[in-house]
Amino acid sequence: MKVGVIGGSSVNERTYDLAYRVGKLIGERGWTLVNGGLSGVMEASARGAREAGGTVIGILPGPDERGKNPFVTHAIVTNMGHARNVIIAHTSDALIAVGGEYGTLSEIAIALKLGKKVVSLESWDIRGVIRASTPEEAVEAVAR
Numbered sequence: 001m002k003v004g005v006i007g008g009s010s011v012n013e014r015t016y017d018l019a020y021r022v023g024k025l026i027g028e029r030g031w032t033l034v035n036g037g038l039s040g041v042m043e044a045s046a047r048g049a050r051e052a053g054g055t056v057i058g059i060l061p062g063p064d065e066r067g068k069n070p071f072v073t074h075a076i077v078t079n080m081g082h083a084r085n086v087i088i089a090h091t092s093d094a095l096i097a098v099g100g101e102y103g104t105l106s107e108i109a110i111a112l113k114l115g116k117k118v119v120s121l122e123s124w125d126i127r128g129v130i131r132a133s134t135p136e137e138a139v140e141a142v143a144r
Contacts, residue, residue, distance in 0.1 A: 001031040002057070003142055004092030006107045007041025007100040007123065015099040018121055019044035021135035022096055027054025029139070034092045036061065036084065037072045041098045046071035059084050059091065086110055094142045096132075097123035117142060 003026050007019060023045030026033045033049040035042040037058020046056040050071045058072035063079040078084045082103060089095065089110040094117040097104050104123060111118050112128045119130045121138045132138035 001029075001142075002034050002091060002093050003031050003139075004034045004088050004095035004107070004111070005041065005045035005098065006035065006088065006095055006104050007045075007098040008104065009036075009038050009040040009042065011040040011044070011099055015041065015122065016044040018135055019098045020048040022098060022121065022138055023048025023050075023054070023056075024052045025135055025139040027052025029143070030054070032057060034059065034088060036088060037068050037075055039067075039069060041100065043069035043071065045098070057091070059087050082106065089114060089116065092116065094118070096121060096138045096142060097129075098138075099123055 019041040027049035032055045034057045037060045056073045059076045061081050061084050065075050085107045095111045096119045098121045100123050119132050119138045119141045121132045130141045
């Protein structure tokens with residue numbers, strides 16, 4: 001299973017910790033984590049997954065790997081900016097949104113349009129999105 005973890009590149013300590021725990025749980029299950037490969041939620045979730053022995057695919061917005069966080073296992077360079085959000089949504093079997101702003105909202109909308117399961121952990125409250133209160137609930141919702 002490939003699970004997208006989406007959220008902001010600038011986050012507070014609480015959001016970083018939530019994303020880290022989500023990533024760790026994904027790695028412990030042997031799933032592959034997919035994200036945008038940069039900082040914030042992307043770095044935290046990637047770090048958690050890698051520390052649990054998991055694989056991380058980072059779908060990067062720029063023309064090269066500059067800015068990639070050190071926990072990405074496989075980097076995909078797109079040179080597409082925010083348009084890479086479409087690739088993240090298509091590549092993931094399900095997505096977990098942790099915090100985030102409009103970029104996260106775009107990924108949620110694309111995933112819902114594709115019929116993918118989307119779980120929100122302190123993120124957008126939108127019809128069709130499953131709400132979770134903890135990282136454990138979020139990952140369990142994806143597993144169902």
